[in-house]
Amino acid sequence: MVRLAIIGCGGMAATHRAQFGELGSRLKVTAAVDLDLNRAREAARAVGAPHALADFRQALPYADAVLIALPHHLHHPVGMECLAAGKHVLMEKPLANSERECLDLIAAAQAHKAVLMVGYIMRYHPLVVRLKELIDEGKCGEVFHLSIWTEQYTRVAEGHWAHKAATLGGGQLFSHGCHYIDLLLWYLGNPVEGCHTGTNFGTPWMEREGTSDVFIKFESGAVGYHGGTWGAKGSRLGYAFHAHGTEGMLELDFAKGRLSFHCDGKEETLAESETGMKHAARQMAHFLDCIQKGAKPVTDGPGSLQGLRVIWRLYEAERNRTVADLRGLGLSAPWR
Ligand SMILES: NC(=O)c1ccc[n+]([C@@H]2O[C@H](COP(=O)([O-])OP(=O)(O)OC[C@H]3O[C@@H](n4cnc5c(N)ncnc54)[C@H](O)[C@@H]3O)[C@@H](O)[C@H]2O)c1
Numbered sequence: 050m051v052r053l054a055i056i057g058c059g060g061m062a063a064t065h066r067a068q069f070g071e072l073g074s075r076l077k078v079t080a081a082v083d084l085d086l087n088r089a090r091e092a093a094r095a096v097g098a099p100h101a102l103a104d105f106r107q108a109l110p111y112a113d114a115v116l117i118a119l120p121h122h123l124h125h126p127v128g129m130e131c132l133a134a135g136k137h138v139l140m141e142k143p144l145a146n147s148e149r150e151c152l153d154l155i156a157a158a159q160a161h162k163a164v165l166m167v168g169y170i171m172r173y174h175p176l177v178v179r180l181k182e183l184i185d186e187g188k189c190g191e192v193f194h195l196s197i198w199t200e201q202y203t204r205v206a207e208g209h210w211a212h213k214a215a216t217l218g219g220g221q222l223f224s225h226g227c228h229y230i231d232l233l234l235w236y237l238g239n240p241v242e243g244c245h246t247g248t249n250f251g252t253p254w255m256e257r258e259g260t261s262d263v264f265i266k267f268e269s270g271a272v273g274y275h276g277g278t279w280g281a282k283g284s285r286l287g288y289a290f291h292a293h294g295t296e297g298m299l300e301l302d303f304a305k306g307r308l309s310f311h312c313d314g315k316e317e318t319l320a321e322s323e324t325g326m327k328h329a330a331r332q333m334a335h336f337l338d339c340i341q342k343g344a345k346p347v348t349d350g351p352g353s354l355q356g357l358r359v360i361w362r363l364y365e366a367e368r369n370r371t372v373a374d375l376r377g378l379g380l381s382a383p384w385r
Contacts, residue, residue, distance in 0.1 A: 050075060051341065054111065055115075056115050056119060057118035059083070081098050082105045105127055105130075113136065116333075121218040125154060139166050140165065146218035147218075152354070166349060169231050193295065194271065198275075220256075225279070230263070233265060243366075246261075251280035262274075288304070
């Protein structure tokens with residue numbers, strides 16, 4: 050059994066804790082921590098944790114592992130203290146707000162022989178995983194174009210940390226698009242070059258972009274696209290992936306919970322899932338496997354850093370009005 054402290058008891062922590070029941074006796078939440086003690090108490094009550102605390106340091110004696118679900122600028126300082134105390138860390142995405150901070154966290158995990166896993170929760174969605182298998186099996190031939198749309202309407206209270214670039218670490222692409230850059234690298238391999246255009250027109254509450262369009266060319270010759278917005282008051286696509294290959298198209302329609310194959314005007318359903326978008330219990334089960342069975346996190350520090358480097362280079366090229374050189378940034382490429 051792994052003793053877990055939840056650090057940060059806001060929106061995402063609630064998504065996690067609602068699924069802890071599926072993990073049975075593998076996990077015991079011993080402490081819930083939030084600067085807002087009422088939130089910590091509510092979370093502790095919901096999961097039967099004996100301790101509700103405002104300072105994460107006080108939770109560490111009760112925990113083998115921590116789930117860090119804090120504003121992005123706190124990922125690094127809090128993660129570093131937890132790792133230095135020998136705790137395994139499941140860090141909500143993105144790993145941290147700068148290259149230096151990510152490298153520190155990766156090195157600290159290595160030095161203290163602790164698991165450091167990043168909460169790229171889409172990687173644990175059964176249809177997302179099945180799409181990867183089908184692409185690798187060549188179901189639609191060779192993929193030459195993969196589009197990922199995420200259209201949502203995201204508003205948080207005025208003054209919330211997500212509005213400011215300094216606390217969010219960037220804009221919509223950094224905060225939310227990091228899931229989909231990670232998936233594009235996972236599906237399509239080594240990137241070569243790319244560009245990004247973002248705007249906060251339509252999401253004026255965001256200091257940086259709330260709407261983001263990315264194109265990436267890969268070594269295979271394929272082009273990956275991610276269009277994401279936090280300003281969609283209506284949507285038909287919602288969350289949808291289209292993989293066009295030489296033999297047809299694989300479509301992942303999250304609203305219908307369906308993965309299908311299209312060719313010559315015909316549609317074949319290949320897999321369905323009626324469960325929700327966020328498979329937090331599957332993700333946590335993998336984290337527990339890493340702690341208890343020595344599995345390597347599929348969403349580890351170095352891989353997540355490579356994805357963030359792609360984003361930082363895209364941002365830099367956007368500022369300079371050039372095309373970003375993305376060579377050397379694959380998930381399995383040397384990262385040091
Ligand atoms: N994977 C996903 O789908 C997904 C979705 C939403 C958020 N997230 C991630 O989860 C993390 C948290 O986001 P959120 O939406 O839950 O934010 P949130 O603002 O709802 O919650 C953050 C919580 O941290 C608390 N907090 C702030 N400073 C603290 C400190 N020093 N010590 C203890 N508590 C402190 C706040 O009081 C708040 O309750 C972020 O990394 C975010 O990117 C992931």
